[in-house]
Amino acid sequence: MQSMTERETPSVDGLVIAILGGTGDQGRGLARRFALAGHQVLIGSRSAERAQSAAAELGHGVRGLANADAAREAGVVIAAVPWEGHGELLSALAGELAGKIVVDCVNPMGFDKQGAYPLPVAEGGPAEGSAAQQAAALLPGSRVVAAFHHVSAVLLLDPEVDTMDLDVLVLGDDRDATELVQALAGRIPGVRGIYAGRLRNCGQIEALTANLVSINRRYKAHAGLRITDI
Amino acid sequence: MQSMTERETPSVDGLVIAILGGTGDQGRGLARRFALAGHQVLIGSRSAERAQSAAAELGHGVRGLANADAAREAGVVIAAVPWEGHGELLSALAGELAGKIVVDCVNPMGFDKQGAYPLPVAEGGPAEGSAAQQAAALLPGSRVVAAFHHVSAVLLLDPEVDTMDLDVLVLGDDRDATELVQALAGRIPGVRGIYAGRLRNCGQIEALTANLVSINRRYKAHAGLRITDI
Numbered sequence: 001m002q003s004m005t006e007r008e009t010p011s012v013d014g015l016v017i018a019i020l021g022g023t024g025d026q027g028r029g030l031a032r033r034f035a036l037a038g039h040q041v042l043i044g045s046r047s048a049e050r051a052q053s054a055a056a057e058l059g060h061g062v063r064g065l066a067n068a069d070a071a072r073e074a075g076v077v078i079a080a081v082p083w084e085g086h087g088e089l090l091s092a093l094a095g096e097l098a099g100k101i102v103v104d105c106v107n108p109m110g111f112d113k114q115g116a117y118p119l120p121v122a123e124g125g126p127a128e129g130s131a132a133q134q135a136a137a138l139l140p141g142s143r144v145v146a147a148f149h150h151v152s153a154v155l156l157l158d159p160e161v162d163t164m165d166l167d168v169l170v171l172g173d174d175r176d177a178t179e180l181v182q183a184l185a186g187r188i189p190g191v192r193g194i195y196a197g198r199l200r201n202c203g204q205i206e207a208l209t210a211n212l213v214s215i216n217r218r219y220k221a222h223a224g225l226r227i228t229d230i
Numbered sequence: 231m232q233s234m235t236e237r238e239t240p241s242v243d244g245l246v247i248a249i250l251g252g253t254g255d256q257g258r259g260l261a262r263r264f265a266l267a268g269h270q271v272l273i274g275s276r277s278a279e280r281a282q283s284a285a286a287e288l289g290h291g292v293r294g295l296a297n298a299d300a301a302r303e304a305g306v307v308i309a310a311v312p313w314e315g316h317g318e319l320l321s322a323l324a325g326e327l328a329g330k331i332v333v334d335c336v337n338p339m340g341f342d343k344q345g346a347y348p349l350p351v352a353e354g355g356p357a358e359g360s361a362a363q364q365a366a367a368l369l370p371g372s373r374v375v376a377a378f379h380h381v382s383a384v385l386l387l388d389p390e391v392d393t394m395d396l397d398v399l400v401l402g403d404d405r406d407a408t409e410l411v412q413a414l415a416g417r418i419p420g421v422r423g424i425y426a427g428r429l430r431n432c433g434q435i436e437a438l439t440a441n442l443v444s445i446n447r448r449y450k451a452h453a454g455l456r457i458t459d460i
Contacts (some may be wrong), residue, residue, distance in 0.1 A: 014407065027365070053451075069422070079390070098415070112410070114423070114428060114430075115427070115428070116431075117258035117430055117431060118431070118434060165458040165459065166458050169441070171441075194449075195444070195448050195449075196441045196444060196445055197345070197440065197441045197443075197444035197445070198344060198345070198444070199439075200344075200347055200383040201346075201347060201348070201440050201441050201444060203348075203434070203437070204348060204434040204435075204437035204438050204441065205434075205438070205441065207431075207433070207437075208434050208435070208438060209433065210427065210431050210434070211399070211401075211426045211427045211431050211434065213344070213427075214426060214427035214428070214431060215424065215425070215426055215427070215457060215460065218425050219424075219425075219459075219460040221459040222458045222459050223457050223458060223459050223460055224459060225455055225457065225460040226455070226456040226457075226458055227445060227453050227454070227455065227456075228395040228453060228454040228455070228456055229395065229397050229444065229449075229452050229453050229454060230449040230451045230453055
């Protein structure tokens with residue numbers, strides 16, 4: 001008998017990945033790692049030109065496109081956009097994103113003299129409370145998964161860093177989709193993709209990024225999380 | 231020159247520890263581990279008799295007292311009480327807790343068919359938003375620190391478990407107090423006490439317990455957290 005924890009890991013071979021907001025640090029960092037893992041990666045931006053120039057700088061076959069074109073061509077779309085404008089950008093792409101897995105890795109966060117703190121996500125309806133829930137509410141035709149919140153862009157982009165010592169927490173209500181994103185996380189050397197709950201439990205995962213900022217500041221580190229006993 | 235990260239670890243030798251709500255699983259588990267580490271531990275309960283009987287069962291010199299008496303005799307007081315009644319209990323003990331370090335480890339959480347989810351903490355004032363912030367607002371004479379949210383009571387109580395593979399995240403606005411609680415966490419074999427931000431960033435740490443419940447359920451584990459790169 002196959003237990004729940006022994007389901008087969010879905011294959012992500014040949015998966016085309018688009019990264020909206022792919023010209024930012026987080027987006028470029030993820031693009032670089034997935035390209036190194038052999039994926040075709042499309043960087044999306046509001047401006048196709050800026051996307052092309054960021055892609056050229058990254059190399060490894062990464063291509064730059066306008067956000068809508070990147071979304072249309074990809075199997076999985078990662079939203080690595082700033083929190084400001086997150087909702088508008090996703091709404092505008094609802095058509096291109098329909099039927100696809102959309103991975104939200106946005107951290108609604110503010111900064112002041114005392115460091116980082118989570119911004120409350122306006123509860124526009126019963127389905128919000130986090131960036132990922134907002135995405136799910138705005139993209140009823142997509143399968144929204146939340147992941148990659150805590151991955152250091154600095155480490156992703158560092159050519160000296162071959163392997164990363166952290167787990168990616170993956171949240172979502174669609175099991176096949178979360179398992180695919182877990183497998184995708186596992187394409188980054190050292191990383192495990194760990195299921196960490198439904199979307200309704202995503203707010204605290206996004207907000208936890210503020211604690212990692214505090215930890216990094218105190219310990220002069222690029223802190224990551226590992227889940228023990230699994 | 232001594233850098234910020236090289237401050238001396240404060241000594242916790244001889245520290246008397248009271249645990250309010252010490253007859254619950256989490257309270258008894260922490261009591262057991264601190265008693266094993268050589269501390270005098272006082273279990274507090276609404277009923278002195280129930281506290282005495284839980285203490286007798288634990289052994290290792292643990293004593294049971296009414297909550298107010300336990301608070302009065304201790305140097306550090308851990309609040310391991312249920313979220314329901316948390317505010318009333320602490321208000322009633324504000325006098326006994328004045329001048330002391332109060333460690334809040336309460337997770338405001340609900341459960342339904344889909345598992346655990348965080349309960350919103352009524353924003354009674356600018357200082358709330360988490361159990362620990364509520365404690366700080368109700369105990370202006372105490373130094374409130376938040377810690378021990380994610381430590382599995384099952385593992386704490388398991389006589390076969392000698393060492394625990396996890397970090398305790400410690401939050402607070404008073405540096406001497408957070409460092410003392412970090413040192414206290416380090417008395418549990420295997421555990422590191424890691425500073426993880428100010429009290430305003432505590433809500434997501436409490437809520438994260440819901441994600442650990444999801445992880446435990448999916449992977450049949452007693453999951454803990456480790457912070458990497460420090």
